[in-house]
Amino acid sequence: MSAAVLAAAPPRPAHRDPQVLRWLGAYTASTVGDSVYYLALSWAAVSSGSPAQAGLVMAVSAVPRALLLLFGGVIADRLGPRRVVLVSDTVRCLVTLGLAAVLLATSPGLWLLAAAALVFGAVDAVFLPAVGALPPRIAAHDQLARVQGLRGLAHRMGSVLGAPLGGLAVATGGPASAFGAAGALFALSLPLLSALRLRPLPTGEKGEKAGSPVLRDLADGLRHLRRHRVLGPLMITILLADLGFVGPLNVGLALLAEQRGWGAPGIGWLLAGFGAGAGAASLLLAVRGRLPRAGATLGWTMLLGASAVAVLAFVPRLPAAVAVAVAVGLLAGVSGALCHALVQTECEPAYLGRVSAVSSLGSLGLAPLGMPLTGAAAGLWGTGPVFVAGAAVCALSGAFALTVPALRRAELPR
Template sequence: MTTTGIRTVPAPAPEEPAHRDGNVLRWLGAYSASAVGDNVYFLALSWAAVQSGGPAQAGLVMAVSAVPRALLMLGGGVVADRFGPRRVVISSDAARCAAVFAVAGLLVVASPGVWLLAVLGVVFGTVDALFMPAVGALPARITGRGQLARVQGMRGLVVRLAHVVGAPLGGLGVALGGSAAAFGIAGALFAVSLPLLISLRVGELPADDTAGGRTAWGDLGDGLRYIRGHRVLAPLTLVVALADLGFVGPLNIGLTMLADERGWGASGMGLVLAGFGTGAGVSALFLTVRGRVPRAGLVLSLTCLTGAVGVGTIAYVPGLWTAMGVALLVGLLIGLTGALTAALAQTESAPAYVGRVTSAFSVFSLGVAPLTYPLTGVAVGAWGTAPVFTASATACALAGAYGLCSRSLRAAELPR
């Protein structure tokens, strides 16, 4: 018996696992060199500023670097969508490399002072506002949608490695040749990332059919309207904003003051940070190996909510080792929250909006949240560490609770 009129449709080719994909590994190598270079650069900048003018001037230099990043990050997403993330990330990485090498050369022959470092901070922060959305939008063009969660796990591992390697490498540069040598190392790392970025094979994504004749401001407004009207991205943006505003200040400023208040010293603060970094690294490794977490929206909301309890608990635990254990748990939970958030943001975004969505999510953690450092310091000075950590934990808890209350986010899934 024969059958006729039946068409056999071939099954879609399986996606190549991200950890075996040479294209993804080249992107990861470029991102690794750039991330380590960032850590070396910021250490070199702060050290040079302290040597040139003192702690107050150092704080000013670091602040002027953060301001353009906060103001221009959303525009960076527009540029990435208009011109393609590969082109933008290569151009901006080359600009960062040139600026850092130029300052390293000037420091070898002269001592220009704090003003030069402030100019470098403004230039670097401005270029970073283009670089960060573009490099974050690249995974959607170099791998399949089903691999984006694994890529975010791999990216998380790189971030932890960069923190571990970058500071000692920068310190070694300062010890051997001063700030100029440290800036030179940062520039060399940025240079290493360039050929890897140039060699990337980037898939073409559909263009935004409504973009014809629109200005950059129109593109930005359209991107924000797209996020606001999206059933998953809109609540996810609010979760990211609340979580970052509640988490970044205590980790970076509050923890320093807590260690001083408890008499743990710099080594104790380092141990607590190491606990957080270890936990975040374990969660990144878990996502890298597993590749997908079912009910991603529900899981990220729950981990954010339970991680908030840990954030508030750190200020109340009696001993250093207990605080380190709590920090490890917080890193594990919040690290998984962040990786799942990034993966969902990219898989839920329409191709033409990936850059703008990435920039909207990045602006809180990389732009706005660091500007809360002075507020955190003032609040700790006025009320003490415990109330400030409690308030920060409340913001994180509100983020998780809102995610749980949003039916669309709670039901969001990563593609298989």
């Protein structure tokens, strides 16, 4: 077949592209490994100290992630996303296998678990931007929305499979067995990542200059965001949505289930409902490939999702609350997938590590640090006002997206 015929051939759909499938397999293995690791860490921390000490161990990884995330984006753009993800999973593999070996030999103190959590937080700071920067380097431009849908499905699969797998490993051989399983999953991602072949950056696109200061590279990425008619407003939209959403849906659900007398099974049903809705949204985007009027759709789904978040605090019966949680997951899943797809399609690949870092800063860096404030506010004023306040911030993000013409009119590629 001639080169001209190959050039004219339509791009292979994402779900049939070996490159995308390798990346998806590696991402799924890494996501399941993450879930198993965090379950093993929490169990080991609870077994080694008080509940307050265990909570501190679990929270400590958020600090380096929040502090280093923007610089992690610079590293991803400088070194290349595949190399950064490969090194990150290698480090996580070695740390978890090392923890498993230590736990088999002795009973370490909380300091070792806290040190491992710090390492994971620092690794996350470079891993997350690199993961966001990979899809445009392995898939055709018009397949990026579908890739985001597949990524959402893989993320949900990791959450669904990771918890029972980690629980089974703990029940079978204790935390050491669970850490070993997490290390094996991280190891499984390595050959898949090694087999990836990245597309070159488009001709003329600006990359990083060797030896340039990190702060200058970071400032260059932030200027790119500030000057972009779609990406700049989109970052504000994502940040507001994350700040309004994370507290009520992480801390608030547990408090709501306790107050209503639903107990731990109630939390599980609510989380399952939310996950089912978000998974359905990812499946929709993976199958369709794009949704028309992406900017306007994400704005309206944010507004509707904010209303559902507020309603959730005032539903007295569990079945109805689960139905509302499904609606929240579906609407938040659609708006979140569209936000990530627009980031992928609007951003120049050379800047995508830094832009992905900024887009992740709210949900993975700042919002987790505000969870204690959410709990304190709920203790002072009750869960209803906390849910309503969070919903108001989410609604503000949707309203902002609809009032910025460039973002409201943004479209995904056909």
